[in-house]
Amino acid sequence: MRTFYLALKYLAVLLWSAFVIFPFLWMISTSFKTANSVTAGAKWLPWLQFEPSLAGWQSLFGGVGGINILKPYANSAIVTLSGSAIALVLGTLAAYGLSRFTFKAGPLGNGDITFFFISQRIMPPIVLAIPFFLMLRFLGLLDTLPGLILIYVAMLMPIAVWVMVDFFNSVPRGLDEMAWMDGCTPVTTFLRVILPNALPGLVVASMFCLIFGWNDFFFAFTMTFTEVQLLPVSLVALNSSVTPWWSLSAAAIVSVAPLAVLAFVVERFLSRGGLAGAVR
Amino acid sequence: MAEIILENLAHAYAPGAPYALKPLHMTWRNGGTYALLGPSGCGKSTMLNIISGLLRPSEGRVLFDGQDVTALDTGKRNVAQVFQVPVIYKSMTVGENLGFPLVCRGASPQKIKARVETVAERLGLTQWLKRPANALTADMKQLVSLGRGLVREDVAAILLDEPLTVIDPQLKFDLRRILKEINEEFRVTMVLVTHDQTEALTFAEEIVVMNHGEVVQMGSPTELFERPATEHVGWFIGSPAMNFLPALREADRIVVPGTGLSVPVTGPLPQGELKIGFRPEHATLAPTGGHIEGRVARIWFEGSDEVIGIDRGAHRVKVRASGTSPARTGEPVTVSVPGDRLSVFVNGKRLSSG
Secondary structure, eight states: OHHHHHHHHHHHHHHHHHHHHHHHHHHHHHHTOOHHHHHTOOOOSBTTTBOOOSHHHHTTBTOTTOOBOHHHHHHHHHHHHHHHHHHHHHHHHHHHHHHHSOOOBTTBOHHHHHHHHHHHHHSOHHHHHHHHHHHHHHHTOTTSHHHHHHHHHHHHHHHHHHHHHHHHHHSOHHHHHHHHHTTOOHHHIIIIIIHHHTHHHHHHHHHHHHHHHHHOOHHHHHTOSSSOOOHHHHHHTTOOSSOOHHHHHHHHHHHHHHHHHHHHHHHHHIIIIIHHHHHO | OOOEEEEEEEEOSSTTSOOSEEEEEEEEOTTOEEEEEOSTTSSHHHHHHHHHTSSOOSEEEEEETTEEOTTSOHHHHTEEEEOSSOOOOTTSBHHHHHHHHHHHTTOOHHHHHHHHHHHHHHHTOGGGTTSBGGGSOHHHHHHHHHHHHHTSTTOOEEEEESTTTTSOHHHHHHHHHHHHHHHHHHOOOEEEEESOHHHHHHHOSEEEEEETTEEEEEEOHHHHHHSOSBHHHHHHSSSSOOEEEEOEEETTEEEOTTSSOEEEOOSOOOSSOEEEEEOGGGOEEESSSOSEEEEEEEEEEETTEEEEEEEETTEEEEEEEESOOSOOTTOEEEEEOOGGGOEEEETTEEOTTO
């Protein structure tokens, strides 16, 4: 009976894995196809079922009718990484303050301040487009990397605050008090005692920040013209009247790769017991 | 290590609010063991937090070795505290946990290593030093907390805030013994907060009994037992609790009507309810000829002793006798109490001459 259930379990996992992996397989095989093999129906095995071609991949690196993905890729990496890093540092500090100190502004308290942060994310981004555009123009930062980084800090910090407040709240206050007694200053208490305990939260927050930053198209599109291009915007240029599925597939693989690696690393970290220990 | 003086100390959590800790003045000797004993919410944790600096008192001063530390931050006071729920740095190993107070104070790595090893050996944690602290059991986590205090040679005091609450009974006993030994070895001032009288009586040289934010009595276990300052202390300390019988004044004596119990008294008494109290341990049973006549209602055991509950009218008198007594449930019996073991209480407060 037990083996039966085990078999059933593995079957379910197998089916689910196939369901999840299938689009990726399709994407990979399509990226090596030409127009003819794409329209010829479901074909999977290169050389046997269709003649593989590197045209799709070449169009990403300055090939005919394509783009050069390297510059936008680097830009995206710079903007996402620095935006996330700044948002995480500021957001974590703000979250610690909101978790440990009581703020009062008339009838408003800590909860309202936290909600104010997250309310930035409740608004549809289009509402922010015009003010952001005007602000960046005033600063002379339109169509520049620092300008984009600034926008992303503003968009990502609410996520960091929201996630980290929760994690800091779950770290018992007794830990702070004990650290004070052990002779820590408030700064060392935060850095050496509280932050390591909230590390799983930091991982979750940075994951969210990196994903949101990397995937954003809207601000990357509205705040730039010609000088600076981010990956999602540059990929749009691949499209034409005849959809080049092979180029788009290759582009999709390239742009999803860092996130897949990230997910893999984070999954390993989280399952290693970081979270398990934090929740007790 | 330090002598701690609480000078005219009082605390209210908000201006105008009732005192959480009523005004008090006391001195705690360097290297002594003290217990703050009282029910939950009696102000003992408030007092502890004031000493550790987590709380600023609204009145009075805290002095460590004559130096005013009232305005000093917790970190600068050099006190250690073991909390009710084990608190450890989960992200560190046991060794790193023990060494952390020295790291915070900027000690050299060699010194930290030496101290950590000494303390770990004393507490029996040597084999665990490299393990993650999170993997320890609750009682070992409390030992680590204690170790973080001991690792500082100059620690002013170790404050124990009901550290044994979450510990298994058998381990509780061991831990209490370790605490006592540590105190004798390191001569460090230790303050134990507890609501368990056995814990307080076995651990501390002096016990501070608190109730409703007030220090009711401070004294050695014997003093609290022999001369409880109030009816409350009589109830709280000792098992079973002290016997109290309503009394009247008759000329120059205070008597319990219908019994042979009486205490001589001179001069005027404060107005109020009179009671005579005595310890179950000080009373003896006799078939006839005792001060109080009654009927045995119940007999139960406390350790090797027998406690006999005797009903006399609406009151039950308890007598504690070593070994088994000839008393039988339902039979009439008499209780004798030596006159010098009787105390008179007026409105719940002990009459000093009684």
